[in-house]
Amino acid sequence: MEKGKLDVEITHARNDEFGFLFQRFNGMMRNLNHLIDQVYKQQILAQQAELKQLQSQINPHFLYNTYFVLYNMAMTEDYDNVKLFTHQLGSYFKYITRNAAEDVPLHVEADHARTYCDIQSLRFYNRIVVEFGDLPSSCRDRLVPRLILQPIIENAFEHGLADKKSGGLLAVRFEEEIENGRFSISVEDNGPAVTDERVRELNGMLSIGSADAIEMTAIVNIHRRLRLKFGENSGLGFRHGSHGGVRVIINIQEREATSDETTHDRR
Template sequence: MKLIRTLGSLPILPKIALTFLVVLTPLFFVGLRMNESGAGIVREEISKSLSSRVELYMDILDSDFERAITMLREYMNDEDLMKLSTTSEIMPDIERTESVLRLKKRLDLLKRSSSFIDNAMAFIPMMDRTVASNANAITEFDDEMFRDLSQPADPLNSPFTFWNNRVYICVPYGFVNNSPLFLLAVEISNAEISSKLKQFTPDDSLAVLVSNTMAWSTFASARKPSKDELAALSPMEEDTLEEEPSKMIVLDGVKYLIASERSDSYNTKLIMMVPSDLVEKPLERYRYWMFAMYAASVLIIIAFSFGMYRLIHRPLKVLVRSFRKIEQGQFELSIDYPFKDEFGYLYRRLNATVKELKRLIHEVYEQQYRARLAELRHLQSQINPHFLYNTFFILYRMARQEGNENIEKVTKHLGEYFQFITRDGAEEVSLDSEVAHAKSYTEIQSIRFSNRIEIKFAELPQQAEQILVPRLILQPIIENAFVHSLEKRAKGGQLEVDFHIEDSELHIRVEDSGGIEEEQVARLKALLNDSDVTTTTGMINVHRRLQIKYGGSAGLQLSRGTLGGLKIVLVIPLKETSSHA
């Protein structure tokens, strides 16, 4: 706790620097650990790659050797070779020459079958000649070479025969008096094998193809192998690779990665030895860069912390002083900041907030005054309508006493009309009250237009009388019919209002005979469904209020009626959904 309090009391600059170091140090060690893990993975992958390379090249060699031996065995039954080995003395010269040429072509084909074959030869003692694939088709018979190469090879040891520092694969045929009738042999090209090995071998590395007796070895290296390297690679020594495909050994203080592949078919082994520096140096360089990056990061953190102190601490001081003045009720302040960064935004917002606070304080006092004035005017507005519709009722009683029936009806309906639209209360009324108000309006219009307009107003179904609806949804629709259609007719005007219940919905139909075209109906529908229209009276007002309250299919439906005018159907669900209750 004491340490925490001590660290918490440090200035901002040391806190920032320590925070970054605390965050960076674990990341550095994690990165170092990842580097070591990655180095191990790279070593393993390189080792696998080296083993795969050695295995691939060994497979190539085995395939080529197998193909050469197979072709040699197939040539054992060559008709020309058999004739030359048994009946060449009695063959005509032309026939013998043709047989030799055909044999030469087959030997040429055998040589071209593998890049590792340097020469293909057929030793024919009866002819005392050797047919070869090299430039000289027929050469003098070499008794010593024929005798040495005719010795049967040990199939459990190696199919190769070594003679005069050269490697051969030999197949003798038909021993008579311990001497074969003929001998087929191919010479393996050490130079070609070494050349191919160099293509598979990295720089400063060593590759060697050896037999079990070490009588034959082919090196591929840019340098001459040392005695220790030869001893390590010698198959006559104890197997240094044990059962592992690759491993690390140390020779003369230098680490080497060794991979090998053995050919059980031909008792040969391909060994590749790569200095570990080729693998370790890039990884070691990367590790040095990690330490250098950490040291550079520490220096950058110190410089960054100092810059953060200058960029953040100073502007914060100004903000703190300004807030203290605001706490003391000093709203006459304005702070300046020359830049348009985050602190510039905060300074500008603080200045705007102080101005807004001053305005709101002023508005609070003004609003209190206006609220009292509005309350007084509201009381006055309640008195005036009451006086108005009470006066209509007085006129109604006076007209009744005088016996003037029309004045009596008009004053009665006007009183009910203004009583409905001016009374206080909820924004919703029962549907029978809304219909009664609409009827009062139509009665007044009926007296006004006398015999010019015929009005049919159906009775409201009893089950729909007490449902609550927004005020003034039916009368504005009827008024729209009078103002825009029926007032223009000199006679024969018709207005019908009826009610139908369909699928738990109440449909109120208002239809007139004022005449309207389909294009006008389509235009009114588009206007009704346009959410950008800001009109708040008439049809749009009623449609929007019904949709807001009930949602779904509620609202107005417009069409051209059978009377020739506009037909408006108000759709009101009898059961409100929970989302629009």
Template sequence: MVATFLMAILLIILLGIYMYNWSLNTVKNEIINSSTAQVSFYLESLEDEVERIKILQYDSLNDEYLAKLAIRHSIMNEYDTVESMRKLQQRLVTIHNSSSYIANVSVHILSIQKTISSTTSVSPIDMDKFEHLRVPEGEKGAQLVKYKDKLYLTTLHAGKAGISQMYLIEVEINTTALQEALGQFRTYADSGTFLIDLTHNVVIPGKGNNDAVLLEDLTENDLKLESGNIGYSKINGQNIYVVSVKSNYLNMLLLRYIPQNLIFVPVQSFYIWLWIFTGVGLMIIVLYFVYTYNLIHKPMRKLVGSFRQVESGNFNVHIPVNKKNEFGYLYKGFNSMVQNVSALIDQVYKQKILNQKAELKQLQSQISPHLLYNSLFLINTMARLGDENLIAFTKLLGDYFQFVTRNASDYLPLYQEVEHARTYTDIQLMRFPSRLTIHFEDCPDAVRDIQVPRLIIQPIIENAFKYAVEKTKDKGIVSISFRLDDRALRIIVEDNGAHLSDETLVSVHKLFYDNTNIETSGLINIHRRIRLIYGDENGLSLERSSMGGLKVTLRLNPKAGV
């Protein structure tokens, strides 16, 4: 037992040492990686900003007023010359104000021997500066130019007429703004940043740098200043980590240094407390594990296992109750819940089936032959006049009422329902031959044999006749079409009725979902029947037709039907 205890203590000590070293390296790597990411992001942002400034600079080469001053100055009057200078200076001021890294924007126009600046207006051209700011041939990247310890971005337009029309646009870099931006990396005391222009050996220190740390001190230990390099230096007995990132576009190197002692500060007190918490925590964990395993884990596993059996559909689960604690109360509640759920499922399922059948029969019973009276009067008139269409009309009427009064089955193939609707339209055509036009598509072969409820299409067409023919003086048009995709079959009935208001359309649509309304007829009747059989996502939808009347879309899912 003593040996086992000593081995356990030794393992804890080794684990503590490992965790301490791991924490130390993790903190160091996180700080260094974070520093590398920050300087990399800043350099990328600086590259983007310089590139944006150069784009504005190149775009200014084509400035209308700059071209006038450089090429047409000899034929311009004094007013045009002054106005062009003013307009050009306004553009330079706009470029100047677009970035905090710009100290000044100037245009040197050789033909008029003038320099127009965003800060000093118009002045005589400085030929020495003009010659020094011209970018050497073949230089790539940002093409930064150094003149009198300042950095510039320049671009030259030679002109088609030679040297006489040359002009140069310069952007002076604001080194003070760069120093302030570099100062944001001084998140630790005695840390700092240097931005080094490798082309011109210009060193820009960050604002707030430790004056005791110089660039020469950082590089005295043969530190390689390369992109992504993490080096190590020693200054006045103090260990310092140096992170360097290079921009090939700017040919600049961003150097950030952090004292080692700042990196290890967060983990100094951790070393002592690590051992204390390790020992105490291990003891608590062992005791807590034993206690919770017997008090909670085992009873909880039994309860979870019973719930999983219920999820799989087994409602005959029963948990024995042996203790009078919280789990004993839960076990009793679980057993009672399973019994009640089982009884309710059986009761609700049966009641729902009976209610659906009763409501379906009630809805179907409300459909009656609306044409009976008008058709009998029409037959009487045709018989008195000796109309030759009497036989055909009575045949259609007989087929119509035979279908309506047939109760052999509540469902029938879709093509029979469509033929019944077509019979109805033929009857209406004979009643109103001069006032009615019917466009009736054929039933798609893919769904002609699916089983559907009786009388779901003809009442929709009857509603269309009511508003397209009986309530309008113009010629009525009724269109019946079919649309089939992978998810649903849509039967669309449209008319050109002119008496449908937006208020009526909204009020009828609301009645579709008003379950408190017991009286149902027409479109509401069909909508409720379809939803009962095929589900709530099916049924009727109303909108205004492109012909001006009502467009009714009957949607049903053949896969969810009978």
């Protein structure tokens, strides 16, 4: 039991005070197992519900705009780009609507986000440049919750860069701190500058765990899902961008073994 195996019972042959104590101890452990199972299932159900909510929040404007781009390509008989664009759209919708595992390798999540950026680059042609950094090879197979990156990029396009007539910039960067077991992804735009008060307000919404604005709902969901999987040191954070807009940072901190777990491993 000390090592975490909670499905065993202790026994005592005599019907005395120790026997009564052992019975009560076994009953306590059964109740503890039930509560652990209940809380775990509640977390999983909440996680799945939030993912379904993310999947249902496909921006209708994104649909209209992508089909308008496709229509223009067909009208100008740009068939090479029509084939490329429809393939990208197919990959995008397959990923966002499928009911597969909740966790995916990071390189799969990054590829989906890159596909989304490619689609938006055609929509915002000559208006926005996307700089998508390389994913460190050591992190490619790290399992992460699905749909943690693309909704943040979508938020940057729609609320930071949509009004840019030219010179728009979206930068996605991956950084790893091997010695600390820490990994981060930053999404930064050069949209309108935000005040210190607004940055505090955005981070406050994450801390509270709720958001009134529709565009923040998906962001808060991502923050909660990261903390459920990786612990309280993981999640999202808002900063001032170095290019004048907003920088959103996805922090992933691997859970550390407790001192008791470390002691058991040595045994």
